[in-house]
Amino acid sequence: MIIVMKKSADKEQLAAVEAKISELGYQPHVIYGxxxxxxxxxxxxxxxxxxxxxQSMAGVDNVVPILKPYKLASLEVQQEPSTIEIVPGLTIGGKEFIVGAGPCAVETREQICETAVAVKAAGARMLRGGAFKPRTSPYSFQGMEEEGLKLLAEARELTGLPIVTEVVNPRDVELVARYADVMQVGARNTQNFALLKMLGQLDKPILLKRGMATTIQEFLMSAEYILSEGNRRVILCERGIRTFETATRNTLDLSAIPVLKQQTHLPVVIDPSHGTGHSALVPAMCYAAAAAGADGLLVEVHPCPENATSDGPQSLRPDDFAAMMNKLRRFVDVCERTMAG
Known part of the structure; x- marks a missing residue:
């Protein structure tokens, strides 16, 4: 249910309604308008x-059923788009189009620092990089773990860019949270509900990627797990779904952007690198994502993709990323948004 308060309702009346909701066995979640x-x-x-x-309590204007199964993520609860603070001075979901960039995996101090400097110069506002890497094969590079987190922290100190990095296992949540500014949930963990519940108890932004075979409703229900635990700072990320097509690594579902915008108030970003699997296809998908109404991008950039330990074929070189960012600004401008740089 949604309890709509009167414009004249005071703090005491709001608190009384919250207390009554709890007494009736439900969790109250206040959305301040x-x-x-x-x-x-x-x-x-x-x-x-x-x-x-x-309905009979002081300060209450109306009590309305929530029809969607995802209650807190729904536009029925909050009609205005959510703006989520990444760090002080940087929010996503507002007028500014936010781009995060960096390598799929942290490999060396030189690699991550060189990339961080390059993507910042090109206009990126966040640094992505994996310290823990869930891989399809148990024999593939699994990441540098805490040493990788430390190198990301060094790159943040060097550039000022906040860190987006993935947490794979519930037992690593506390460790990753000590370093990360944004906690990423990868496609393979979209429905790891134990992990989602733990992340819901943090006061950090959570970037939730869509699973490879996850419907829009299932995706939003995963977001609901985080929201229902009290963490309202959820960012949705479309990264491609698995279809019969073999020309690309995945099928980047750009139609998910307007669909999600009709269903939820949460910000939506696009990962065109995993969505296509080929660096040559990434720029076009970046432009299309901006035109379709996305709030930002997560792009893989590596100084030497041919030697990357993970996902080299889909990573842009720094010069190509800078060229893409320059052209992207035209699309962002047409969409009446702003972009750094």
Missing amino acids: ETRNVIGAVGEERGKEKLQIL
Whole structure:
């Protein structure tokens, strides 16, 4: 249920409604608006009719059922797009189009620092890089783990770029959280509900990637796991789905952008590197993503892709990334958004 408060409702009335929701066995989630506040009451579907009693409480304007199965992610609960603070001075979901860039995997200090300097100069606002790498083959490079996190922290110190890095295992959440500014959930963990619940208890932005065979509704239900634990800072990432097509690594579902914009208030970014698997295809998908209404991009960049330990064929060289960013600004401008650099 959504409890819509009156414009004149005060803090005491809001607190009283929250307390009553808890008393009835539901979790209250307050969404603060410019003109009025609403409270999402989330919990067991059966018996939710008893929440109608809230209609008679002081300060309550209306009590409305939430029809979508994903309650807190739905536009029914929050009609205005969410703007999520990455670090002080940097938000996503607003007017600025945010690009994160960096290598698939952290390999050496020289590699990550060189890449960080290059992508920042080109206008990137975040540094991506994997310290823990979930791989299809157990014999493939699995990442540098904590040593990789330390190198990412050095690159952040050098450039000021906040770090986006993946957490693979629930037991590593605390470790990764000590270093990361944004915690990434990879495609293989989209429905790792134990991990999602733990991340929901953090006060950090979570970048949630869509699974390779995950429907839009399943994707939003995964986001709901994080939101329902109290963490409202969720960013959705479309990174391609598995289809019958073999010309590309995955099929980048750009139609997911307007669909998600019709279903949720959460920011949406696109990963065209995993979505195509070929660096030559990445720029065109970046432009298309901006035109389709995405809030940002996550692009793989490596100073020497032919020697990369992970996903070299889909990684742009720094010069190619800079050229792409220059052209991307024209698309972002047409979409009446801004971009750094």
